[in-house]
Amino acid sequence: MTPDKILRYCLAHLDGTVLVNSWGERCVFYNPDGKLKRGVYVLTVKERDGGNDKSSRLDREGIYRVNLGLRRSTFSQLFGSLPKRPAKGGVIDMEYDFSAVNTLLPHPVYGWMGWICALNPDENRFEELKPLVWEAYEYAKEKYAGRKVPPGRT
Numbered sequence: 001m002t003p004d005k006i007l008r009y010c011l012a013h014l015d016g017t018v019l020v021n022s023w024g025e026r027c028v029f030y031n032p033d034g035k036l037k038r039g040v041y042v043l044t045v046k047e048r049d050g051g052n053d054k055s056s057r058l059d060r061e062g063i064y065r066v067n068l069g070l071r072r073s074t075f076s077q078l079f080g081s082l083p084k085r086p087a088k089g090g091v092i093d094m095e096y097d098f099s100a101v102n103t104l105l106p107h108p109v110y111g112w113m114g115w116i117c118a119l120n121p122d123e124n125r126f127e128e129l130k131p132l133v134w135e136a137y138e139y140a141k142e143k144y145a146g147r148k149v150p151p152g153r154t
Contacts, residue, residue: 001126003045003064009126010043014137017042024050025067030140036147040140041069043133055091055108056119057099066129067107067117068136075114078104085112104128 007026011017016032018039025046031039044067049058056065072082083092083106091098091108098108102125107115121129 001121001123003047003066006043006066006121006126007045010133010137014042014133016141017137024048030137030144032144036144040144040147042136042140043068052089053109055098056117058119060099063101063119065117065119066121067110067115068129068132069110069139070114070116070132070135071139072114074132074135075106075111075116078116079106079111082114083112 003026007019007028010028011019014028014030016030017028018031018034020027020029020038022038025044027038027041028043029039030042045064046053046056046058046067047064049056057063058065075082079094083094086092086109092106092111094106094111096105098105099119101120102122103118104125105117105119107117116132118125118129
């Protein structure tokens with residue numbers, strides 16, 4: 001799998017999504033008709049370390065991370081209780097190797113919000129991720145429905 005294939009899958013199958021470059025990541029947002037400035041996150045692909053996010057070691061050649069925002073209950077089913085929010089520049093306090101490739105992991109920074117990730121998922125791992133991609137999509141739609149549309153964007 002490549003980041004481009006993952007992003008193309010999302011944009012082709014998840015109605016109302018758009019691709020936005022944001023914070024050094026390529027992000028799939030749910031934003032039907034462009035009513036919000038960006039929309040609601042569904043999935044991101046991060047291809048380089050950031051100032052507050054180096055634990056995945058994305059500085060290695062060809063390494064990228066796919067990130068999904070799930071319901072907290074799903075995160076808990078996968079990994080146990082939600083960790084506490086880390087200090088700025090820190091990682092969540094969970095016993096995982098956040099640099100492991102092709103493994104389903106809590107997101108090293110945003111796990112406390114229910115985010116998960118996988119570094120360089122292969123075809124089989126991505127097939128396992130697809131139901132979680134769909135959950136992230138449905139969850140984004142729920143959050144979008146609760147947002148107020150800014151004036152002039154109706």
